[in-house]
Amino acid sequence: MEQKQKVLDALGEMQIPYECVEHPAVYTIEEMQKLDFPQGAVIAKNLFLRDAKGKRHFLVVVGSEQAINLKEMEGKLGSTKLSFASDERLGKYLGLTKGAVSPFGLLNDPEGKVEFYLDDTLLKEDKVGIHPNDNTATVFISGPDIVKFAASTGHKTNPLRLK
Numbered sequence: 001m002e003q004k005q006k007v008l009d010a011l012g013e014m015q016i017p018y019e020c021v022e023h024p025a026v027y028t029i030e031e032m033q034k035l036d037f038p039q040g041a042v043i044a045k046n047l048f049l050r051d052a053k054g055k056r057h058f059l060v061v062v063g064s065e066q067a068i069n070l071k072e073m074e075g076k077l078g079s080t081k082l083s084f085a086s087d088e089r090l091g092k093y094l095g096l097t098k099g100a101v102s103p104f105g106l107l108n109d110p111e112g113k114v115e116f117y118l119d120d121t122l123l124k125e126d127k128v129g130i131h132p133n134d135n136t137a138t139v140f141i142s143g144p145d146i147v148k149f150a151a152s153t154g155h156k157t158n159p160l161r162l163k
Contacts, residue, residue: 003095003133007104011141014152019127019140026135027099029064041127041140046101048090048114049073052080057093061103061130061146062119066162076160077117099135103146106153107133116150117160123147 011018023035032043043064050057058077062068070082087098094101095108106116122128123143130146132139141149147157 003100004137006107007132007139010104010107010152011139011149014148016141016145016148018145020132020137021129021140022137024136025099032064032129032138035138037129037138038127038140041129042122042125043129043138044103044122046103046130048085048094048096048101049077049079049082050085050089051082054089057085057089057114058082058117059094059101059103059105059114060117060119060160061122062160062162063122066119076162077115096133100131100133102131102133103150104130104133104139106150106155109153109155112154114155115158116155117158118143118146118150120159120161121163123159 026032029045045062045064047060056079074082090096093109093114094105096105125143127140128143129138129140150157
């Protein structure tokens, strides 16, 4: 089954309300910001990181305006030196490709090998834009529903306070 449809089906089964906007493939936050999205929506920035030895993997979701300092992030995640995980690791652990990193990728991690962190400011948002594991669409759901979705995949949402 196609990645996007798998996500939409899961949202439907969980009775999580969503809005899906189709668009040309985008690979960066800058490209996303040029698209016509619902008023008041916050676009998520999704980072797939690994520790120095490649033993721990982290999916970190923050608002698109949030600056990220990997050195500071190490302390917040209780990790050794962080770096962006390779495309190979992204495929192995979340079943995703570059440009489609998303909390919805947790569907593809049934063994719970990826640690999930969500910027606590997103918990207050009604519309957070996230790719449905496919960068040709963006799904808008509430911050609390991101937590609900993650829990349905067996992943704990670790709150992340960046400010």
